[in-house]
Amino acid sequence: MTTNTAGGDAVNVAPEPMEGHGAYDRNSRVQGSSLSSILPLLEQAAEVVPVDFAAPLVVADYGCAGGRNSLEPMRVAVRALRHRAGAGRPICVVHNDLPANDFAALFDLLANDPGSYLHGDPHVYPSAVGRSFFQSVVPPDSVTLGWTAWSVQWLSRMPMTIPDQVQVAFSRDAAARAAYARQAAQDWAAFLSARDGEMRAGGRLVVLAMASADIGGFGYRISVESIYGALQDLCANGFLDATEVERMAIPTYGRTRAEFLAPFEASGRFGNLILETIELFTDHDRIWAESGEGRDASLFATRWAKFSRASVFPTLASALREPADAVRRGAFFDRMEAAMTRRLAASPERSLIPLAKLIVSKVPA
Ligand SMILES: C[S@@+](CC[C@H](N)C(=O)[O-])C[C@H]1O[C@@H](n2cnc3c(N)ncnc32)[C@H](O)[C@@H]1O
Numbered sequence: 001m002t003t004n005t006a007g008g009d010a011v012n013v014a015p016e017p018m019e020g021h022g023a024y025d026r027n028s029r030v031q032g033s034s035l036s037s038i039l040p041l042l043e044q045a046a047e048v049v050p051v052d053f054a055a056p057l058v059v060a061d062y063g064c065a066g067g068r069n070s071l072e073p074m075r076v077a078v079r080a081l082r083h084r085a086g087a088g089r090p091i092c093v094v095h096n097d098l099p100a101n102d103f104a105a106l107f108d109l110l111a112n113d114p115g116s117y118l119h120g121d122p123h124v125y126p127s128a129v130g131r132s133f134f135q136s137v138v139p140p141d142s143v144t145l146g147w148t149a150w151s152v153q154w155l156s157r158m159p160m161t162i163p164d165q166v167q168v169a170f171s172r173d174a175a176a177r178a179a180y181a182r183q184a185a186q187d188w189a190a191f192l193s194a195r196d197g198e199m200r201a202g203g204r205l206v207v208l209a210m211a212s213a214d215i216g217g218f219g220y221r222i223s224v225e226s227i228y229g230a231l232q233d234l235c236a237n238g239f240l241d242a243t244e245v246e247r248m249a250i251p252t253y254g255r256t257r258a259e260f261l262a263p264f265e266a267s268g269r270f271g272n273l274i275l276e277t278i279e280l281f282t283d284h285d286r287i288w289a290e291s292g293e294g295r296d297a298s299l300f301a302t303r304w305a306k307f308s309r310a311s312v313f314p315t316l317a318s319a320l321r322e323p324a325d326a327v328r329r330g331a332f333f334d335r336m337e338a339a340m341t342r343r344l345a346a347s348p349e350r351s352l353i354p355l356a357k358l359i360v361s362k363v364p365a
Pocket of ligand 1: 015016017018028031032062063064065066069070096097098101131132133134148149150151152154155156311
């Protein structure tokens, strides 16, 4: 937990990694199902990056979490690079996430999952770097191919408390909306700048991220409302106090197309980076489909509550009153999941899932 201060508000929430021990992997099928719409871009990028130099090829995976949703993209990247670079060429795959991420679960998966990209290729070397991707995570000029999925919507910090919501996209507070927009702009520039430093000339970065749609904005209305409602429930029954709830927010931000483009606007370049393609699209709500369009309200509610638990409850829990021991933290997760499930089951609704896919390249030498 870190403490930031902005606009006079003490803010005790910073992004925390996803729920560990495989929980995120088991409850991130929404994220996993969007891969099919971006893997062709990754393959396309792997086919044009330079491979004719005498050093191992480096593929970086920014924001890997437990790793399950990285297996397929890394398999696609390794296969395409292997085809071009020859059988014995070393390929290093660097998985990056926050220091407290469950990297042990990732390495277990890489070693034992039948879908691991390691199987059948003895010249692929996986490693992990636990460091924020808002700074460099690998040496300068080393990355040939970068990949990041569902991660750059996470901000580096929570710029201020949100007085009327847990997710700024649904807030009516102008100051909070402005502070989050500013932070998102700074963070996108910092992310790109760090990649500019560590990509090789001619390298490419493929990005899939939550976005804000022209119509419908951030999306996930029912889940966000249920999280906010569940926090009020836990406050009403005395488990949380009002100060804890005030501090809780989800520091994610769905950028608009214009916000993704902004760093490139002045000159068509950002440092040595060029935006090759950008597309905003809406993914289908897999949970809505699997629950028979909400007819199985229990399945609908359980899946979305577990999705939220695995991805955002760890960050919310970082605002619990100190010392938040493991027992209270565990109880917070369980009570939030139960309250959220009750609320979701009462009014199933299809979620809008706006995403952006981009390819960014570093100018050739
Ligand atoms: C929703 S998960 C995405 C995981 C996976 N890429 C996928 O597609 O399912 C977002 C990941 O980004 C990580 N993350 C958030 N902020 C980060 C930062 N500043 N540096 C590195 N990783 C970060 C989180 O810890 C989390 O594991």
